Amino acid sequence: MRRMVYQESGGCNPCLHPLVHGLGFLLMSNKPVSITSKVVLQLVVWIPLLGTAYAIFSLWGRFITPVDLTLLVVGYILCALGITIGYHRMLTHKGFEAPGWIRGFFLICGSMAFQGPALNWAATHIQHHANSDDDMDPHSPVKSFFHGHVGWILDDFRPDVERYAGPLLKDKLVVFISKTFLFWALLSLAIPFAVGYAFGGLKGGLYGFLWGGLVRMFLNHHVTWAVNSVCHTYGGREFVTTDASRNNFVIGLLAMGEGWHNNHHAFPRSANHGMHWWQIDPSAYVIGGLEKVGLIKKVVRIAPERLAIRRIQADVVEERDVLPGVVLPSVIMEHGTAMAAAATTVAEVVSHAAAQQPTL
């Protein structure tokens, strides 16, 4: 059935603004990457870094103003939640159901994080789950830490939306927000400029753009990328998975709960990534709050018995922690198409594979 969905959507990539095609990891087509694209991509990666360096340098002559700080903090939180709740837990893993206006709000916030259209992000992430720390993983730090962090983007990675997120192409809201990605991304720079301008004229606008635009973008980028690099390299493991995913407290805090990455790989559909009270997970708190007031429903949570089954036993932790390099070729081949369809299927296949191979 899912295979048919791919065939139906074959060759029908949504057409994006030409500039979006120049944003490398934001791409939706399989055409070769042009020189212009490479230049735009480099700018998107490095300008926020240079802007942040300048912002820090500027603190010697001028303290950050309350307006700048507010723009940075509010912008960071909204964009981060757009990624964690909107792009990741809601869209990619279907961790809960929400009405259109809430879905739209979070997907727009995610677009403002400058991490590519929602469809691209979901396809890339499903590919990651389906091939974690294997050759086909887009951003495994097994190749090198730098590759897992940002090198994969600079290597002109192109998401295969039809293969990995084909069913989402039928979702009109998701396709619309993906097509208009560039508008929302640029709006995320225009708003802090406008607010800064309203409080302090042109100079205020430029500093608003610096702190609420470039610095905020730099932090959103590198914290998200740290989930891919740091959380597949440093931290503890509580659950059996077929990859090198780790739980990292610091990234857990900075990335609104996404740092509990071993938990997430063990239970991809769970709306909660923190599985203990002390595993701080702000995204889960927001999801829980929205559920309490009746705005979202069908929130996926994992029963304690299921957690217990997947928990790494202390006496075999060394044997089971031989990561990465645990591959399941036969199972992956058998379920290849289904795995590509949705993260829900990935979860099932990984569970199935783990059950079939008791040494994992």
Ligand SMILES: [Zn+2]
């Ligand atoms: Zn991962």
Ligand SMILES: [Zn+2]
């Ligand atoms: Zn995920």
